[in-house]
Amino acid sequence: MLIFWTITLFLLGAAKGKEVCYENLGCFSDTEPWAGTAIRPLKILPWSPEKIGTRFLLYTNENPNTFQTLLLSDPSTIDASNFQTNRKTRFIIHGFIDKGDESWVTDMCKNMFMVEEVNCICVDWKKGSQTTYSQAANNVRVVGAQVAQMLSILSKDYNYSPSNVHLIGHSLGAHVAGEAGSRTPGLARITGLDPVEANFEGTAEEVRLDPSDANFVDVIHTDAAPLIPSLGFGTNQLVGHLDFFPNGGENMPGCKKNALSQIVDLDGIWAGTRDFVACNHLRSYKYYSESILNPDGFTAYPCASYRSFQANKCFPCPAQGCPQMGHYADKFAGKTSGEEQKFFLNTGDASSFARWRYGVSITLSGRTATGQVKVALFGDKGNTHQYEVFRGIIKPGTTHSNEFDAKLDVGTIEKVKFLWNNNVVNPTFPKVGAAKITVQKGEEETEYNFCSEDTVKEDVLLTLTPC
Template identity: 30%
Template sequence: MQPVIVFLGLIVAVAAYPTEDQVLVKLDDGPRYQYMSGPEGPELVDLWLKTSDVQQAARYNPDQNNHYHLFTRNNRQTSQPIPLGNAAVLRNSNYNANRKTVVLIHGWRNNPSSDFNVHLIAAYLTAEDVNVIMVDWSVGAGMDYVVALNNVIRSADHVSRYINWLLAASGGNIARYHVIGHSLGAHQAGIVGRQLGGRLPYITGLDPAMPGWLTHPQAISSNVAIYTEIMHTDAGTYGITNPAGHVDFYPNGGRGMPGCGDRNCDHHRCIFYMAESLTRGGFTGRRCDNLNAALGGNCAGASLRMGGPTAKTGNSGMFHLITNAQSPFSRG
């Protein structure tokens, strides 16, 4: 039985009948305790789902706790909250269905003021005249890691319903959507894409989280969108190593980013690479024959730009590039 099915099925039962703390599900085949990147640095997390975790998760209701904030060039600094189903608020907002819509999904223990949101909102609005929808699922993301991991699926269901509503209410076109997620948010972006039938034209996964996702049936993959791009900056610790998109970029071999002194910095450096790729471009990778070549930098194939606002539909493979230690990070 898949872990998420067990988890969701037990929420009501465990919340209604308190029991002593028992292990319900063991995620992945690796160690029970692994490190994950938190806001203050590495945190040792428990990947075994317990009854106390299910009770904690019962306090998260995406219908009540997920919030959606619109930013445009007319309101760069102050968001316009647009609740799901409120057509009047949508009509009176700066949302324009003729523009591209960018959906941002943050990671574990992040919130609206985290680097992921602050830098990517500013960068995308500088690059293009777009609607940016910032997904605030911080209530679900702020719980213990194994709980937040399972909340990813619950939040993704709400986000996909929100996008469907936005399309119907505004007369928009799904072909003009770009969804970007970081860490746990990268997997959530993939689940959203899967629930939308793989019709999204462009999904970007920034260093998708590794703990709990190695064998997870809903981990991000190439079939979640018409074009899925993955950026690996902490492969093997906080982020996954194996390719998961149509195109996977391994800047600096996917780990040990120049200018970073720890893995926490590595895991978040992809945010700054993505932001710079939107405004400046310049990140040019070379195609690699295999994963070992991508990790080792032994790549001399065709070139392809990393990131950016436009899907590179039709391309595939693994790519390696070198970055600078500080901004500007791109060498191109």
Template identity: 50%
Template sequence: MSDIWVLGLLGCLLGIACGEKVCYPKLDCFEDNVPWGGTAERPIARLPWSPEKIGTRFLLYTSSNLDQFQELKPDKASLKGSNYDSDVRTHFIIHGYLTKENENWPVDMCKTIVPVESSNCIVVDWKEGSRTTYPQAANNARVVGAQVAQMIKFIKDTTRQGTDTFHIIGHSLGAHAAGEAGSRTRNLGRITGLDPTEPYFQGTVEKVRLDASDAKFVDVIHTDSLPFNPTVGLGMSQAIGHVDFYPNGGEHMPGCNKNPVSQYPDIDGIWEGVRKFSICNHLRSYEYYGESILNPSGFAGYPCSDKEAFDSGTCFPCANKVCPTMGHFADKFGISQVSKTNFYLNTGKAKPFSQYVYRAKVTIDGTRSQPGFLHVALHGDQGSTPLLQVHVGLLTPGSSYEATLTTEQNVGQLTHMTFRWNNHIYNPLLPKFGATKIELVRGSDSKTYAFCGEGPVHESFKQKVNPCQ
């Protein structure tokens, strides 16, 4: 007998999980036995509340009613009286457990998505079912997922809309509710998990949590993946999708304070303690996703084994000369090419979070070797970057210096570059250095550029470096 089943039996004997069951009409029956309770991952068993007590609502936004939602119910009169369009794609957005910090983000996301792609966007509001103890909310999410699956089936049966045109976006516990809906919906198009919660889900069997079998394409963004105990990382570190993105390594997001070590007696105490501190890392996942809707090219992900390999530059540029973009357009790159792959990228500390990465090789000429600084700036048809440091140290004529350059500015197609050098200290001999050639590789698609300079220049002079002829 496996350890998990032994734990389940012990839980039953202790009155924690005794194989009870509850059934809700038109949905399903739900049990609290193994694997739903009495296991090492889910020590406290709870039966989910009724749909009436959870109070799930489906709030529809379309291009015809972007300022005011229409409440959608699984009946023909409700659907017919709404602005729902079965000829376009449909997004469901499911919030998670920690809704008090930002209850409006699903509505904001719908209002961003709809103008971009003229779709139906449905906010799944289950706040009443999420404002309870964590073990209870984790099980209430099962009913929410079943309700989403019921709504998709009703729309499909009523309008003949294909299930591959439905996309569910879930944050925190909402990601696992999305997995529940996907497991009940054959050929569901896509699920996006935004930092799926770790407690009660990481390490469980697939039927309990979001996994790659729940939709034709499952993409996951991990932003708070430190262990829950003792570092209070709220999100899963486990890769569970066809593609899993780990921005900034997936643990600490720039601009966020580190979650404190908590010493609380139970899981609800820990979650309450987290409310008093920063949950910034956990929330970053939907902030990144929201920005990616309007700025997809700024979140290129690089296939890599881990953060250390990514930081070393060994994963640059992307294989096959294309990087999938984290976020809304992650499904545009071909599932077969990126299946079961982890991707890494960096983001900024604050909005805009997007970043653009290049690899530069700068070859210089000059009067004599001496210590100094090398900088370059990128200029394109959409803007320019500030000067970016390539090298600090000894400058030697005829030598080449390489660096990875990261910028928040999307310059578009490059037109020219700027080169500048500086002394460590003033040199009365007035040496000169210039860029004879700058070779640049764009990380997102491996596009290469070559720029050639003409002669050395004095310190702090900005040398324009044009495309090589």
């Protein structure tokens, strides 16, 4: 009988679960949906605020290189700092095994200072993140509550509205932002930078980042391949109002170098090995940081899939326009429709990542030949490389179209240069031309037409001017 009651009490205790409470933050339990589920089988409680040691490091336009520490326990540190209530505040929250004074975090603040006056607060919770993954995933809850506590202090003591606040979280930090947002009504925006998958994908909304956590939630997915077997760290689940999948969201260009070359071209072996192991996962914050300085360099197109995007089925932008992935995503007019919205774009394989997409249509003239046709665009801001539009039988009167991602915005297109070749000796030296070339920028409805009546031999440039 004693054994029966012992087992019964044990089972009741297991069902009830454990709970820990922290002053000003509330209580945290290890019951469902936080633990004891298929996605979160381990029953782990978050560490105490003292053990996690979260720090709020303030950088502003006045102190871009050295931080001022804001203490939850001593709000007078806010008074003594350069925090200004007439500016927006952007929090940057790092992820697993990272730290808040890492160079990418401070570099992101510095990019912001180049385009705006802003309070940039780096949330450093390295003690809570540099532990086992399961423990760090649960520490997210306390760190999120602390961010919410800071927002509450700003609101109550300084009349500073959450509508002026933007939380930017990478990896586990995206879910920290989600926790803070769920505790802060009226929060303006959360940006999730490759929110981590393990222990979060498929969980209840209160566990992870979701669209209800802020008035506007935008997400950049760069490592969305399944964790098993592909070792993708990021979630594939749509968790925002706008979900961006650059380069398809799984394999980022430039991330397939061998370990040695990756380490050699980065400062420090730690940065190099980390970049090699988690290159796709880290691309999300690199894209975001660059987007701050490129207001139109990350145009993203609504599309059913990346395959459709690659097949040129999602160009140009629809009537309501296209959003910019990254810093300026909140300028998109239709940002919070009731439906989940997926957007695709391509980037470069290394910094600079920004790209500008063009659609080109060529109507051929001259002789029939076999080969490839290329064009280069010339505008008032510069010119592109030669991009291939068609390869096969070049037949007069036929029209061929393609899209490409240029490394720069050429501005107003003034002329187009046409080139063809086939690398086959042809004693008749056929001449081929382009009677008409139509060019369209992805973000614009306007089409630009260029014409020529001339034809040229292989490898000879033909310049087309506006019709």
